[in-house]
Amino acid sequence: MIPYNRQSISNSDIELIKKTLKKTIITRGDNLVKFEKAIKNYVNCKYTVGFNSASSALTSACFGLNISKNDIVWTVPNSFVASANCALHFGAKIDFVDIDKEYKNIDIDYLEQKLIKAKKQNKLPKLLISVHFAGQATFQEKIYKLSKKFGFKILEDASHSLGAKRFDQFVGSSKWSDATVFSFHPIKTITSAEGGMVCTNNYSIYKRIILFRNNGITKNPSEFIKKNEGNWYYEQIYLGHNYHLNEIECALGLSQVKQINSFVKKRNSIANFYDKNMRDCGFKLPKIEKENLSSHHLYAINIDTNKINKNFFFKYMSKRGINLNVHYIPIHLHPFYKKLNFKKGDFPNSEWHYDTAISLPIYVGLKINDQKKIINIIKKFVE
Numbered sequence: 001m002i003p004y005n006r007q008s009i010s011n012s013d014i015e016l017i018k019k020t021l022k023k024t025i026i027t028r029g030d031n032l033v034k035f036e037k038a039i040k041n042y043v044n045c046k047y048t049v050g051f052n053s054a055s056s057a058l059t060s061a062c063f064g065l066n067i068s069k070n071d072i073v074w075t076v077p078n079s080f081v082a083s084a085n086c087a088l089h090f091g092a093k094i095d096f097v098d099i100d101k102e103y104k105n106i107d108i109d110y111l112e113q114k115l116i117k118a119k120k121q122n123k124l125p126k127l128l129i130s131v132h133f134a135g136q137a138t139f140q141e142k143i144y145k146l147s148k149k150f151g152f153k154i155l156e157d158a159s160h161s162l163g164a165k166r167f168d169q170f171v172g173s174s175k176w177s178d179a180t181v182f183s184f185h186p187i188k189t190i191t192s193a194e195g196g197m198v199c200t201n202n203y204s205i206y207k208r209i210i211l212f213r214n215n216g217i218t219k220n221p222s223e224f225i226k227k228n229e230g231n232w233y234y235e236q237i238y239l240g241h242n243y244h245l246n247e248i249e250c251a252l253g254l255s256q257v258k259q260i261n262s263f264v265k266k267r268n269s270i271a272n273f274y275d276k277n278m279r280d281c282g283f284k285l286p287k288i289e290k291e292n293l294s295s296h297h298l299y300a301i302n303i304d305t306n307k308i309n310k311n312f313f314f315k316y317m318s319k320r321g322i323n324l325n326v327h328y329i330p331i332h333l334h335p336f337y338k339k340l341n342f343k344k345g346d347f348p349n350s351e352w353h354y355d356t357a358i359s360l361p362i363y364v365g366l367k368i369n370d371q372k373k374i375i376n377i378i379k380k381f382v383e
């Protein structure tokens, strides 16, 4: 089967993992420090903190941003559930902003209108979590401008977008936000098997999330509330979790950092090949905004459901050895979120996208002959 996405592991990745396994310290060691530093240097931000997933990094970032009970947090429905769950863990009230049909990212006009309405009702969000869908940055500078006007904080969920750019800024620089989160799940730009990272330029967020990752524990005497009782002493000052990345995961992540640019280049060339060869298939192909470099985590097309039955298309492709996928089931339509009073029809663009979206295979190891095969099978199906 040709998968829709998968990791790419090199011999040098394997060598660094082997070396790490022979070390005395296999968690919370210098691979973590090096991995955090490498991402910090790559994206050009002040602080980075590694986590064992983007989900835990998002939750920790919410803690870093002081999200608490009844705070209002907005995100988009067109994302993985972790983009919204992270705020619910602190008792926040979640709401959604619909996407635009062109880029499938947050709709800036819709956002502005919703903010104007919320201001009148005294229900402005404390935090907006913007999601860079499929590897394409949002109009982050516009969101930032609105955040200054309406007074909310911004967390970028850039799980898909390591290596992507907006203007001359790498996603992660957090130039237009308070913090950014990456995922290192196997199918993302680079992998640490599981993993995530928070990037920020804000020292107070950085300090809070470091402790949150470590069960809220500090070993720094200057932060102790009570008297230092000796060299063994530590204090728990927050309620946190064990969200650490181990040294083996960090070895893989660290080794992969060197390959970010080549991975993004390869994903772009695959996307360009689809663009060129599927122009006449009657699909809406992904559109990249002119000021963006996409990391092309996904290649999501939209089909005409009057002409194509999505389920049938899936089965047809699967029978011919090609695995497709769909991104995303709108978050507000999951049973858990329906219990929070969201319903079908609330966010029509995200729902339209779900009804029509199909993610085609895109990954570094996808061979040109396999891609040609995929395109030929799709063309035959369309005919």
Ligand SMILES: Cc1ncc(COP(=O)(O)O)c(C=O)c1O
Binding pocket: 053, 054, 055, 056, 079, 080, 082, 083, 131, 157, 159, 160, 183, 184, 185, 195, 196
């Ligand atoms: C947009 C988005 N946010 C968050 C996550 C969670 O990432 P992780 O699997 O690293 O927890 C994902 C994972 O697919 C994602 O796509």
